[in-house]
Amino acid sequence: MSATEQRTREVPADGRTAARTRGLSKTYGSGETAVTALDSVDVDIREGRFTAVMGPSGSGKSTLMYCLAGLDTVTDGRVWIDDREITGLGDAELTRLRRDEIGFVFQSFNLLPTLTARENITLPMDIGGREPDPEWLDTVIDTLRLRDRLEHRPTQLSGGQQQRVACARALASRPKLVFADEPTGNLDSRSGLELLGFLRRAVDELGQTVVMVTHDPGAAAHADLVLYLADGRIVDEMPDPTAEAVLERMKRFDPARQY
Known part of the structure; x- marks a missing residue:
């Protein structure tokens, strides 16, 4: 399957949403x-999609992610993960939700x-007292090409390898959603492209959202x-984006910034 074909896969027939908000204000x-x-x-965040x-700095993009992930409270409106409303959940319930159903990849590893x-x-699974699915864990490790780095500590890994470990950690429990906040920000261009390719494969080959x-x-x-x-x-x-089309669209919303 080519990269273009992967990016233009049809939305799942049932149109399921992995997360959604209504009237969300912060x-x-x-x-x-x-x-x-x-x-x-x-x-609406479609299941099995990337x-x-x-948006410009201060547009609310990180706040939206944090509210969707239950990392920040909302001022008004409602948020669902799958079919479960998470607005109003207590701290203990939100902690379990984030540990068991959500994966995170941040700019810092x-x-x-x-x-x-x-x-x-x-x-995360060790903390929650859960055993990983060995077959799934092997799939994630091999997809991210980490098999020969498993016994290394972070100081023995390159930046790109550390971010791949962070990505594997996010995927290992097979969460309903994976959130990535500027995941390539601390990587060189080659490592950044490699990580983006892994996230793309996580959607196309592993069925993640x-x-x-x-x-x-x-x-x-x-x-x-x-x-x-x-x-x-x-x-x-913008569906099926290209870098050139995204760049042109961003210039409309943030004309003062030199892209």
Whole structure:
């Protein structure tokens, strides 16, 4: 299957959503100093798809991801993961949700230096008292080409290898959703392209759902759909993006920035 064919796969026939929001608003502060990060956002994240979220600095893209993932509270509106509403859940329930059903890949690798790559990968499941599915874990490790690095500690790995370990950790429990916040920000161009290819394969070959916040048109071009935020609202979307088309669209929303 070619990369183009992969990116243009049909939405699942049942149109299932892995996450969705209705009337989602988030305000920081109060009174005259209040800042509206999200303003009544409705969004559907399709299951088994790769969605990129873009927008100018301060547009609310990271806030949207944090609210979808249950990492931040909402001021108004509702959020669902699968068919379960998560707004209003207590801290313990949200902790279990994030541990068992959501994977995270951040710009900083967040690996524990005293643990091997294998131990870092299985850490969330170890904390939750869950045994990994050996077949799935092997699939993730081989997909990310980490087989010969499993006994190495983070200081013995390159930046790209560390981010691949972080990606494997996010995928190891087979979560409903994988959130990636600027995952290539600390990587050189080659390692960044490699990681994006792995996220693409996680969707196409492993059936994962990935939501990625990025400012990079080249990174967004790996997605099936790009959502554009401006002033806390979704103002546009682009299916089957290319880097050139994303770049041109971003110039409309952020003309002051030199891309």
